[in-house]
């Protein structure tokens with residue numbers, strides 16, 4: 001087993017990626033980078049990380065910011081709970097630890113949005129504490145090198161891999177070990193097209209020996225994808241437009257969007273006009289439908305959102321909006337944090353291009 005960590009660290013010395021959050025031990029920057037990387041590819045994450053760190057260079061600057069601004073800096077990254085958790089985590093660290101991230105695994109774990117993996121990454125990289133960080137890369141590498149066919153998403157599998165990772169961890173270089181695992185899984189032992197012929201582990205890798213690498217790691221659950229149809233009413237009256245803030249406990253909570261009719265099934269424009277919401281809101285108004293966008297697909301982990309935008313010009317009358325809908329000047333639209341789906345819809349809609 002020690003051979004494994006020796007080979008891994010040796011590989012890392014030669015092949016480690018040059019990333020903006022590397023080669024430093026600032027726990028704040030490691031925290032931000034790890035949260036960004038949870039559901040974002042490294043290439044896309046780099047740019048967001050640099051912008052985020054430039055605007056919020058430390059815990060205190062993030063803690064004192066407005067949530068709308070934090071979300072604006074996160075716009076396009078998706079999974080916005082991460083940004084809200086970072087914000088409340090920063091407030092917690094500011095209040096509880098005077099703005100300094102504590103050098104203790106259990107204390108780090110209490111920060112909102114920080115799970116075992118992130119806590120281990122921060123503790124090991126920033127403070128060199130001996131905790132193995134286990135993400136998808138670690139599950140893949142370990143299941144292959146030790147040819148383990150326990151499902152990585154089963155309770156038994158999680159316990160087994162946590163113990164295995166802790167056993168093979170080089171405790172003197174815990175931070176480098178964890179980062180090496182991330183890079184090795186991303187560059188060498190990839191989900192598909194892994195390069196076994198030119199791999200430093202080829203001689204000790206049991207999956208390579210047993211030809212099982214293509215079926216590892218094993219997962220027991222296949223994710224059920226649910227479809228949601230979002231029909232956005234982009235209603236324009238003179239220079240004004242209507243927006244609402246998404247509610248907590250749903251996707252894109254806290255982001256802004258046009259008033260929306262949601263359905264579990266596909267709807268036509270005629271069906272949308274006949275919904276109680278639409279009939280009520282525009283009952284005394286004179287309007288024309290100027291444009292219908294294509295249906296945009298937006299894939300999330302457990303859902304597929306199908307979004308369509310209806311550009312409506314209001315000529316007369318006042319819509320009967322529910323209280324959450326606000327009127328804003330069209331020019332200010334792009335200063336609000338919005339989802340990638342809203343951005344796509346706006347970017348492709350006549351007279352709503354992002355350079356306005």
Ligand code: SF4
Pocket residue numbers: 141144145188189190194195196197199200201202205207208213
């Ligand atoms: S030999 Fe193949 S399966 Fe084994 S660690 Fe290397 S790349 Fe992964």
